[in-house]
Amino acid sequence: xxxxxxxxxxxxxxxxxxxxxxxxxxxxxxxxxxxxxxxxxxxxxxxxxxxxxxxxxxxxxxxxxxxxxxxxxxxxxxxxxxxxxxxxxxxxxxxxxxxxxxxxxxxxxxxxxxxxxxxxxxxxxxxxxxxxxxxxxxxxxxxxxxxxxxxxxxxxxxxxxxxxxxxxxxxxxxxxxxxxxxxxxxxxxxxxxxxxxxxxxxxxxxxxxxxxxxxxxxxxxxxxxxxxxxxxxxxxxxxxxxxxxxxxxxxxxxxxxxxxxxxxxxxxxxxxxxxxxxxxxxxxxxxxxxxxxxxxxxxxxxxxxxxxxxxxxxxxxxxxxxxxxxxxxxxxxxxxxxxxxxxxxxxxxxxxxxxxxxxxxxxxxxxxxxxxxxxxxxx
Numbered sequence: 001x002x003x004x005x006x007x008x009x010x011x012x013x014x015x016x017x018x019x020x021x022x023x024x025x026x027x028x029x030x031x032x033x034x035x036x037x038x039x040x041x042x043x044x045x046x047x048x049x050x051x052x053x054x055x056x057x058x059x060x061x062x063x064x065x066x067x068x069x070x071x072x073x074x075x076x077x078x079x080x081x082x083x084x085x086x087x088x089x090x091x092x093x094x095x096x097x098x099x100x101x102x103x104x105x106x107x108x109x110x111x112x113x114x115x116x117x118x119x120x121x122x123x124x125x126x127x128x129x130x131x132x133x134x135x136x137x138x139x140x141x142x143x144x145x146x147x148x149x150x151x152x153x154x155x156x157x158x159x160x161x162x163x164x165x166x167x168x169x170x171x172x173x174x175x176x177x178x179x180x181x182x183x184x185x186x187x188x189x190x191x192x193x194x195x196x197x198x199x200x201x202x203x204x205x206x207x208x209x210x211x212x213x214x215x216x217x218x219x220x221x222x223x224x225x226x227x228x229x230x231x232x233x234x235x236x237x238x239x240x241x242x243x244x245x246x247x248x249x250x251x252x253x254x255x256x257x258x259x260x261x262x263x264x265x266x267x268x269x270x271x272x273x274x275x276x277x278x279x280x281x282x283x284x285x286x287x288x289x290x291x292x293x294x295x296x297x298x299x300x301x302x303x304x305x306x307x308x309x310x311x312x313x314x315x316x317x318x319x320x321x322x323x324x325x326x327x328x329x330x331x332x333x334x335x336x337x338x339x340x341x342x343x344x345x346x347x348x349x350x351x352x353x354x355x356x357x358x359x360x361x362x363x364x365x366x367x368x369x370x371x372x373x374x375x376x377x378x379x
Contacts, residue, residue: 002108003060005158006208008236011274013371014210014312021371024110024279024312025362026061027054027345029100033116033123034325036081037070037093039100041319043083044350047103053346054318055107057353058366062104063164063281063314065116066097068138068146081323098153105159112212112314113150114164114281118143122325122335124168124218130328131172132181133194144198151205162210163202164281165195168218168243183216183224191216192228203234212239212279215267219243219281222267229275239312242267243282246298259301260308271309280306284316284343287355303361310369315362320344320354 004016014022029050031040041050054062073093082088088096104111117123117130118138124130134140147163154160169191171180181191199211213230215222222240230238242263246252249259260268270278285299306313321344322335340348347354368374 002159003110003161005110005161007110007161007210009210009239009277010236010372012271012277014239014277015372018373020373021368022060023310023366023368023371024061024314025366026059026063026110026112026314027318028063028065028282028314028316029054029318030065030116030316031319031323032070032093032097032100033065033067033120034323035120036077036323037067037073037120038077038081038096038323039064040321040323041346041350042085042088042096042100043081045084047085047100048106050350051103051107051109053352054104055109057359058363059109060366061110061112061314062318063112063114064097064101064104065114065167066150067117067120068115068142069118069120070094070097071146071149094153101154101157101160105157109159110162111154111157111160112162112164113154113160114167114212115143115146116167117328119328120326121328123328124170125327126171127173128328129172129174131168131170132174132179132189133166133191133198135172135174140194144201147198148201148205151202151209155206158208160209162212162239164212164214164241165198166191166214169214169216170218181216184228192224192230195230196232199230199237200233203232203237207234209237210239211237212241212281214241214243214281218248220248220266222270222278223265225270225275239277239279240267240270241279241281244280244302245283246285249298253297254301256301256304259298260305263305264309268305268309268311271311278311280311280313282316283313285358286342287345287358288342303365306365307369310371313365315345317341317343318345320346320348320350
């Protein structure tokens, strides 16, 4: 059954139009921000079948990354990228994106578009020139215009219920100079006024959507919210976001208590202080290795913290294999098409869920444990 949109916030909770808590529990389906500009797997599985598979596992949302570059492409997508969806032959990347959004929302899933990159390629590095909302090829106005266009495009679909504004803010090289975002300094690299301006521009088009604001340092640090919270024209629409992976934590043997303290200091204070919702928009681990040396303590730590604090989340990633992903200008990381995505939940042929142990653990984190009109669910 579809979630009763529109969504809004009530203290630390996301709530539906009846005021009932909604705990976002989703997956990232990536590819539209990469070289072909289309979500992965459309050469392997019908998009409606994939949407049904996601919904059948109990996930209620999908984060769908795109790039500013993708939205500007007018040429048809190569048919080789769409062989399992032949009705999309002749469509450009944005039209394919439209079709994927519709397939997902037709199954009752919330879709959360995310501006992953300005250029196309694989994210994220400090030297990929895509750490800010502008670079030498795209202006800040281009970024805002892209978001207002996306808001206009999906305004009629109420399950496109949130917009994740900027993926993993981080240092960048612009005009040959190394620069980085800040939160509250008041200069042109200050991300807080950008979130405010872009969020208000989106809400002017569609007053119903949530505006998701990621922290600094690859979405790891929201401490700037203490002094410069995002205040928008529409009340109760701001959700903050962190990402978390095992390499974000330097202590490979970090205890659960130390992990929780670190997460609460960087962003969990929003929950404990009943300030605003916090969504972990990306987290993941190598699926095939049940004893990944660097990730094993982290996996226990993050799942315990998500359960304890009743946090909203989105797994990275659904995709079992990579599409072709070149480095953005100045970058140093890419993937060849068809190579294994070690964090991907699906079987290699995209036909079903792999790694039942991880899927089972995620299912234990799907039900809200607290919040308005919620009866706690105990797996």
